[in-house]
Amino acid sequence: MANDDTRPLTLRDVSEASGVSEMTVSRVLRNRGDVSQATREKVLEAAKALGYVPNKIAGALASQRVNLVAVIIPSLRNMVFPEVMSGISAVLEETDLQPVVGVTDYLPEKEERVLYEMLSWRPSGVIIAGLEHTDASKAMLKASGIPVVEIMDTDGTPIDCAVGISHRRAGREMARAILKQGYEKIGFMGTKMPLDHRARKRFEGFTEALAKEGVEIATQEFYSGGSALAKGREMTRTMLDREPELDFLYYSNDMIAAGGLMELMAQGIDIPGRVGLAGFNGVELLQGLPRQLATMDACRTEIGTKAAQIISGRVNDPNAEFERIVELTPKISYGDTLKRR
Amino acid sequence: MANDDTRPLTLRDVSEASGVSEMTVSRVLRNRGDVSQATREKVLEAAKALGYVPNKIAGALASQRVNLVAVIIPSLRNMVFPEVMSGISAVLEETDLQPVVGVTDYLPEKEERVLYEMLSWRPSGVIIAGLEHTDASKAMLKASGIPVVEIMDTDGTPIDCAVGISHRRAGREMARAILKQGYEKIGFMGTKMPLDHRARKRFEGFTEALAKEGVEIATQEFYSGGSALAKGREMTRTMLDREPELDFLYYSNDMIAAGGLMELMAQGIDIPGRVGLAGFNGVELLQGLPRQLATMDACRTEIGTKAAQIISGRVNDPNAEFERIVELTPKISYGDTLKRR
DNA sequence: GTGAAAGCGCTAACAG
């Protein structure tokens, strides 16, 4: 039975209904301290009958503890982030902590606003994508006094600690793998996102490693908005028209790479003999394509689990040891679009 | 400058630093009531210098108002839900409300837990996917006394109000469209998810409309887990091996339909002459496939915006009028896999 | 325009 009134129920209501003090009711509801079986049952029954839902706001204020972990990511529409979330959730579900998501749309100012908003709820920890933030954001994070894990990237200096991969290194390794197969006229396609620092770093590492072998990117193309698959296809066509000599296409994500694959196949081009291609991210979705795309796993789930473990460990023991930088190692999967026999 | 102490800053700190009473500081920080320009500046300066972040927990407890809207969805890994979220966010960004996401993994008990957890933060409203919930969940929602919008589905009775499409109707309409093109040996493929009520209703509507014309599904196949694209491909192969006579394949989502398309094309089957196919959801991602898949738009963004508008309207004015059920109309897009010339 | 007092609903800390 619910209350007729519109006023939400309080501990006092349960206390009165059960004839037990508020304090003891609170103990029962939180499973804290010793309470006799008889009292416990009386309380639970009363709470259930009333339909009481505790007020965490009051609880948090009184106990000075909030079991929330702020997770701040650029977007939900790129499957990478939901996958990281999965890793985080999986770990936090074993604890009493709960993730709360904030989305920044890759905008530093929005990140700042979201962060401010979330910190004002006094979470127990923060997991935030990337190492690049506004000064104000950095200051807030430092001043918050709670564990902060910056994820996805290790090329830089973390505020507190970081878990991710080196995108520069990832770019370099892909470049080396491509050169090793004897490709030399290489085209690059990616998103037009000056604020996607990880994509930028990958690109920098890529060109750097090519340069070391005296190779330069033959041509490049950037897109924004729209269906990535369609864009990948479109850009690939444009690029091949312009530079028919190209023998390799490197895409900054798997979805546009899949589009490129479609286009190459439609044109009846020999893959990977005449033209090779590779993407980035190892999206599970891509299995089932006519050819297995070469790609590089970004260790998304693992980043999530590791970050959550660090937060959880440090929340339980503020003096716990932890690594300042956890750099995971992404692996190239050659599929059948990169390795010439 | 941050405080040396580990203790988070309070209004009192800002008050002392600026020489203005806590009350007035609070007024400035919330832009409430009249404060002289001079005082305002002093306060803002002090707050900024200290790096003060307000404590919403205390604020919410005192004001009895929380600007959060709980959004409860089955999953983030199905792009449908991030798209609904976009619609919600777009609208709420214009207000002072903020969405907070909870994920249920399609499990009623988890939904119940998540709901309990979220309601305990006393949000201003709830947006929740589907019309099917445990009795306890329904009771909580009713007792909460806040606006509740059930989204995505209108086949049933909402607790408070609902915005969505009729999946039964969607299934029926697709069936009719298929029959109209003269297809008659129809295979169905979908997820093995007894708890995905919307997929179930679509299937029911589909078979019902076929039955009305004396047609029965020739064969069906369900999958769970793994890459949807790969599974779609696999199931399609299996199904065609088993029933080479099939002339139409209806898939419960676009991703497996895309896998099916790959398989049919690989087998060199004439589409849509020999075999037609259709999916569901109108995922933008699919543009760029070699053939434009027939599908049906689920009105995801619109559902999100409409739901958020209702919440926002009712939060601003508890007596505001609102429609109990908003049924949107999904449209079939024929692409080039359903319409025989 | 500004301030003082009185809680919001709960829990820490202590007393029994």
Added chain:
DNA sequence: CTGTTAGCGCTTTCAC
């Protein structure tokens, strides 16, 4: 094992 007391940090209300 149970109850009492005193806040948590802010906002409401009312007084000046």
